[in-house]
Amino acid sequence: MKKAIATVALSAVLGMTATAAFAQSTTLQAVMDKGFVQCGVTGGVRGFSAPDENNNWTGLEVDYCRAIAAAIFDDADAVRYTPLTSTERFAALSSGEIDVLSRTTTWTMTRDTSLGINFAGVMYYDGQGFMVRRADGIGSALDLGGASVCIESGTTTELNAADYFSTNNIEVNTVVFEEQDEVLQAYEDGRCDVYTTDSSALAAERLNLEDPSAHVILPEIISKEPLGPSVRQGDDGWFNIARWVYFLLLNAEELGVTQANVDDMLASENPNIKRLLGVEGTFGEMLGLSNDWGYRIISKLGNYGEMYARHVGPETEIGLERGVNALWTQGGIQYAPPVR
Amino acid sequence: MASIDSNQSGRPALADEPPKVSLINDPKARAIFYQALLLAVVVWFAWYIFGNLTANMAKQNIRTGFGFLNNTASFDIGFHLIDYDRSSTFAEALLVGFLNTGLVAVIGIFFATVLGFTIGIARLSSNWIVARLATVYVEVMRNIPLLLQMFFWYFGVLSLLPAVRQSMELPLFSIFNNRGLVTPAPIPSENFWVVWLALLIAVVAIFFVNRWARKRFEATGERQPNVWINLALIILLPALAWVVTGSSISWSIPELAGFNYQGGMHIPPEFIALTWALTTYTAAFIAEIVRAGILAVDKGQTEAAQSLGLKDGDRLRQVIIPQAMRVIVPPLTSQYLNLTKNSSLAVAIGYPDLVSVFMGTTLNQTGQAVEVVAITMLIYLSLSLITSAFMNWFNARVALTER
Numbered sequence: 001m002k003k004a005i006a007t008v009a010l011s012a013v014l015g016m017t018a019t020a021a022f023a024q025s026t027t028l029q030a031v032m033d034k035g036f037v038q039c040g041v042t043g044g045v046r047g048f049s050a051p052d053e054n055n056n057w058t059g060l061e062v063d064y065c066r067a068i069a070a071a072i073f074d075d076a077d078a079v080r081y082t083p084l085t086s087t088e089r090f091a092a093l094s095s096g097e098i099d100v101l102s103r104t105t106t107w108t109m110t111r112d113t114s115l116g117i118n119f120a121g122v123m124y125y126d127g128q129g130f131m132v133r134r135a136d137g138i139g140s141a142l143d144l145g146g147a148s149v150c151i152e153s154g155t156t157t158e159l160n161a162a163d164y165f166s167t168n169n170i171e172v173n174t175v176v177f178e179e180q181d182e183v184l185q186a187y188e189d190g191r192c193d194v195y196t197t198d199s200s201a202l203a204a205e206r207l208n209l210e211d212p213s214a215h216v217i218l219p220e221i222i223s224k225e226p227l228g229p230s231v232r233q234g235d236d237g238w239f240n241i242a243r244w245v246y247f248l249l250l251n252a253e254e255l256g257v258t259q260a261n262v263d264d265m266l267a268s269e270n271p272n273i274k275r276l277l278g279v280e281g282t283f284g285e286m287l288g289l290s291n292d293w294g295y296r297i298i299s300k301l302g303n304y305g306e307m308y309a310r311h312v313g314p315e316t317e318i319g320l321e322r323g324v325n326a327l328w329t330q331g332g333i334q335y336a337p338p339v340r
Numbered sequence: 341m342a343s344i345d346s347n348q349s350g351r352p353a354l355a356d357e358p359p360k361v362s363l364i365n366d367p368k369a370r371a372i373f374y375q376a377l378l379l380a381v382v383v384w385f386a387w388y389i390f391g392n393l394t395a396n397m398a399k400q401n402i403r404t405g406f407g408f409l410n411n412t413a414s415f416d417i418g419f420h421l422i423d424y425d426r427s428s429t430f431a432e433a434l435l436v437g438f439l440n441t442g443l444v445a446v447i448g449i450f451f452a453t454v455l456g457f458t459i460g461i462a463r464l465s466s467n468w469i470v471a472r473l474a475t476v477y478v479e480v481m482r483n484i485p486l487l488l489q490m491f492f493w494y495f496g497v498l499s500l501l502p503a504v505r506q507s508m509e510l511p512l513f514s515i516f517n518n519r520g521l522v523t524p525a526p527i528p529s530e531n532f533w534v535v536w537l538a539l540l541i542a543v544v545a546i547f548f549v550n551r552w553a554r555k556r557f558e559a560t561g562e563r564q565p566n567v568w569i570n571l572a573l574i575i576l577l578p579a580l581a582w583v584v585t586g587s588s589i590s591w592s593i594p595e596l597a598g599f600n601y602q603g604g605m606h607i608p609p610e611f612i613a614l615t616w617a618l619t620t621y622t623a624a625f626i627a628e629i630v631r632a633g634i635l636a637v638d639k640g641q642t643e644a645a646q647s648l649g650l651k652d653g654d655r656l657r658q659v660i661i662p663q664a665m666r667v668i669v670p671p672l673t674s675q676y677l678n679l680t681k682n683s684s685l686a687v688a689i690g691y692p693d694l695v696s697v698f699m700g701t702t703l704n705q706t707g708q709a710v711e712v713v714a715i716t717m718l719i720y721l722s723l724s725l726i727t728s729a730f731m732n733w734f735n736a737r738v739a740l741t742e743r
Contacts, residue, residue: 094400114401114403145599146599146602153700162414162426165416176696177688177689178687182688182690186495190503191499
């Protein structure tokens with residue numbers, strides 16, 4: 001009898017610690033207390049994070065932050081945004097000024113290991129490209145010898161450009177600015193022959209030029225730029241949320257769950273969909289969230305494919321094909337572990 | 341013992357030592373105690389902050405230490421005074437940034453001083469238009485924020501320069517376009533150092549000649565033809581060295597090739613805009629300091645000098661300026677420090693100064709914010725302290741020596 005009581009007591013204690021472990025994210029607790037997610041974004045890269053005509057932040061990476069807010073508060077608008085320059089972003093995250101950094105940030109080994117941050121996933125597989133004036137008649141990045149190159153400070157772009165030009169024995173003159181606006185301004189003023197950054201951003205920034213058709217993007221892609229959101233290291237619970245919100249967006253697309261059909265899908269017989277939307281299992285609780293976290297996200301924002309199409313896809317002015325960013329089932333490399 | 345003896349007289353009169361008091365009430369002991377206490381608190385606070393910092397950074401898994409300075413920087417810097425490429429180390433990048441800041445500061449201070457003195461004196465001119473123009477200059481320049489002025493010069497003025505293929509051709513094979521100023525670059529032959537040596541000897545000689553001339557003037561009142569001797573020394577000596585050694589200078593003339601001019605010396609527009617903005621802005625403040633300094637010299641001094649029969653030039657040089665300098669130098673130092681520190685705005689217009697290269701790029705590529713910021717602060721602090729030390733020395737020279 002005594003033994004039985006001890007066992008019950010022990011299991012109760014274990015159970016309690018287990019439950020506590022789920023909710024033991026200090027960041028999640030702090031976010032719940034203040035009532036919103038503080039999200040670090042760019043100063044304005046169309047398609048990824050930029051204010052729209054009504055001054056609401058919009059974009060693929062903004063939607064990621066909104067998805068987190070939807071999962072926690074059932075309210076996609078419970079997000080506050082902090083526009084950051086490239087040089088400010090990591091300090092803002094590690095100092096606790098923001099909860100999530102979702103700012104066209106390339107996942108690199110140095111950043112992952114020595115900045116005290118963790119990358120939760122890859123919202124957009126990108127690569128660095130070059131934009132030049134059509135009038136210069138340049139067909140390849142290998143013809144750029146002697147050119148002036150405008151770059152934003154503190155980016156992987158700065159390093160890739162140096163690598164690429166020195167590997168190919170091309171002498172260029174780099175001009176580095178702190179703000180993206182200044183880089184574009186200097187390029188437009190003719191201070192530089194070349195503007196280089198991630199090719200997705202090039203496509204977006206080209207639209208901000210006076211005559212977009214006077215500029216061409218060169219075919220060379222000189223680097224791998226997996227752009228993804230990141231969170232502070234040392235809070236595994238929060239990291240799990242950040243990572244699984246991303247996975248959920250991918251899984252929803254894979255299972256065909258969209259913003260339009262999510263209510264019908266609640267009645268689906270497919271166990272994968274049942275788990276995704278919280279009809280079955282306690283997957284939300286494992287993250288310290290409500291079990292219908294998946295339903296909350298999809299019903300408010302749609303899946304990854306819908307977000308992509310809405311902000312950067314071929315139908316938008318930015319017009320980026322899915323390419324490698326398609327799901328693995330459609331020839332791309334976006335792949336998420338299953339919810340089970 | 342003397343004090344005890346005097347006390348024995350029964351009268352506690354003026355003793356050699358103050359009467360013995362307990363340690364607690366002894367003002368000296370108290371003073372030492374409070375000083376020690378303050379020191380202990382400061383040391384403890386510093387130690388606590390440092391411990392707190394390292395512990396927290398370790399907890400957040402942020403790399404610490406200064407080892408990163410020896411790692412490969414792997415980024416390019418567009419303007420460098422020493423050899424630098426992507427395989428250089430972060431320490432070398434730091435040096436490049438430091439030298440770029442130093443270059444702007446030195447050139448800026450020189451031109452700001454010249455311009456500032458000119459305008460300061462112009463404000464006191466008896467010519468109404470000159471004085472008004474100087475006033476307008478001062479009021480406009482010092483009342484518009486410096487960053488705004490930089491944007492104006494860089495994005496507003498220099499960007500209007502013609503593109504490379506429509507470059508303005510200046511005299512002496514120089515080219516001016518929106519990529520900056522390209523001038524022919526001298527390429528001295530190998531034995532050219534002899535000419536430099538001759539120039540150095542000439543400068544030293546001039547120093548001694550002037551000292552001798554001044555002593556002689558003070559002793560006898562005779563004037564020596566200083567200017568002519570100096571000119572002769574500084575031209576003839578190097579010229580002689582040039583002819584004797586048969587050294588030569590060849591010129592690298594800029595030529596249009598591909599995107600830009602190749603060869604020659606390239607001065608980027610960022611440098612021009614930054615130096616120009618710092619110079620014109622600081623000159624306005626220096627002008628006011630100079631005006632104040634001159635006005636601080638009593639009118640009686642001018643009249644006294646006139647009644648002594650001093651020539652106009654001598655009156656300014658010997659009577660007015662030495663006294664004005666006493667007022668001018670201390671605030672002038674602050675302006676020099678301001679100019680140096682303001683050069684950190686360079687990052688906004690893309691000039692690779694210390695802040696841009698080190699606090700911007702290096703900080704971001706290494707992520708070691710605390711170390712990088714500490715080094716940068718230390719460098720600015722040392723730069724300022726060195727400038728201050730020099731100006732204090734100079735001030736001590738021109739200060740009023742009371743006899």
